[in-house]
Amino acid sequence: VITEVMIGPEPATPKEGEFTARDLRTRLEAFRDKLKQAAGNNEVLIASIDQTFSFPDEKEAGDTGPKTSWESKNFYHVPLAAGVTILSKLQGDIRNMENETVNHLLGSVEQKSFKFNTLTPIVKPLSSYVTVGGKYQADIFMGAYDNQNPPEVYICGPGATIDTLKKEIVGEAIKLPMDGAMAKLEQGAARAGLNTVRGIIKFKPVGGEAETRIFETVYEVAQPNLVVSPSKMNVFYRGVDNPVTISVSGFSDKDIQPSVSNGSLSKGGEGWVVRPGKDRECIVTATVTNPDGSKKTMQGNPFRVKNVPNPTPYFAGKSVDDETIKKAELTASQGVIAKMVDFEFDLRFEVVEFKVTMIVSGTPIEKYTKGPALSGEMKEMFQKAKPGQKVYIEGIKAKGPDGTIRSLGSLSFKVV
The missing domain is CATH 2.60.40.10 (Immunoglobulins)
Structure with a gap:
């Protein structure tokens, strides 16, 4: 039965197709190649796989004819019991080499694994400050560490940098104090703005090689401010x-x-x-x-x-609150100015026109001018002023920084 199913009538040319000896050999060779690929650089395991799944064509001792194929040697004119035994052996070989390959893969993984004995929950918020109507968001996960084998943590000192290829600090490295397996970082907030902390963590697992990891964190320092809102002066x-x-x-x-x-x-x-x-x-x-x-x-x-309030007009240093003026002050004056008194902003108003009126021999004399300066006629009139006479500076107008023209009223003084 085995000969008919797996080989056919001609042992020199075994038949092909599903469930034949040729099909079995092809599948075993493909399985062998996959195991060798998974074995990587493990030469001992690769040699064992090749030896287990070797299917050579051989000659019988003293035979001078052509070689007998592996298929015909194992399944041509073989009793059923012997054929089943051969297939059972192949099943055992497959399981054994599969187990050895899996053990190799597990060993490779274990070489990069770390042993920890303590778990702790970690909450990493995007921000610990949330406004009404906003959202509090955080990453929550389980952290693991070995409380019997703490790492070493270093941060960059002033001016130091990190060589990312060598994973080491170039310049001053500051070692942080440890509380168990956790490093404690404390820095003075000397200046407002964004501050960056860079460093490395060194960890040597038990029975393994030392590992170094680079870390970076950014925090912001805010300037404390007292906020006072004047509700009546906004x-x-x-x-x-x-x-x-x-x-x-x-x-x-x-x-x-x-x-x-x-x-x-x-x-x-x-x-x-x-x-x-x-x-x-x-x-x-x-x-x-x-x-x-x-x-x-x-x-x-x-x-x-x-609107900006009107400025106060001044003449010879005197304002609307003054009632008298000396003859010397009158003749020394150059013109009219407008000043902002007790105002929060340093603003300038320019006098654009005014007129001067004096009573001379019972007759009012008026002189009008553009700009802030006294005209020649006004100065000549002041030279003739006598004690007791009244001087009126009227129709004072000034232009503000917003371009508007303001009427500032009038001034009046008695010459003394």
Whole structure:
């Protein structure tokens, strides 16, 4: 039966097809090649595989004819019991070599494995600061370490770098103190902004070779600020640069994008500059970027919008509160100026016109001029002034930084 199924009538040319001896040999050779591929560089295992799955064509002793194929030698005119024994031996060979190859693969994996005896949960948040309406996000996983075999942890000192090829610190390496198998890092927050810590971890597993890993972490130092909001003085003035500082607790400046209604907003100095428009209110708001990249618009702060108040006119250093002027002060004066008194902004108003009136021999004499300076006729009139006479400076107008013309009223003095 075995001869008919596996070889056929001609032993010199065994038949081919499924379940034949030729098919069995082809499958065994393919299996042998896969085992050798899995064995990698293990020469001992490869030699054992080749020896187990060797299918040579051989001659009988003293035979001068052609070689007998492995198929015919094992399955031509072989009793059924002997054929079953041969197949059982092949099954055993397959199982044995399969086990040896699997053991080799497991051994290769074990060479790169690490033995740990302690597990601890680790929570790694994207950010520990979350605003209302935002999301708290974190990676939660199980960490493992050997509490009997702690690693060594080093960080880069000032000016030091890491050679990523050699996995070593070039320059000053600072060894961190250990608490069991965990290193303790403590650094002073000397300056605001982003700070980067780079270092290496050295670990030598029991019975294995030392391993080195590079790590890097970034943290941000924020400048502590006291925020005071004057609820009755939240005012922007038209026509001038209104400096503001815009911040959102828990977010760095790079993650804050401010905006303003009824006006323009631009960078200026160490903060922002608002120039309001014509409406009576501005609302300053900001959109922040969360650690996960999502955006959130914060509630805005309203500001009233007002025109810059009128300046106070001065003549010879005297204002509306003064009633008298000396003849020497009158003749030495060069003109009229406009000054902002007790105002938050250093603004300049330019006087564009005014007139001077004096009563001479009962007749009012008026002189009008453009600009802030006295005209020649005005100076000549002042030279003739006598004690007791009244000098009126009227119709004073000044141009502000916003381009508007303001009427500043009048001044009057008695010459003494």
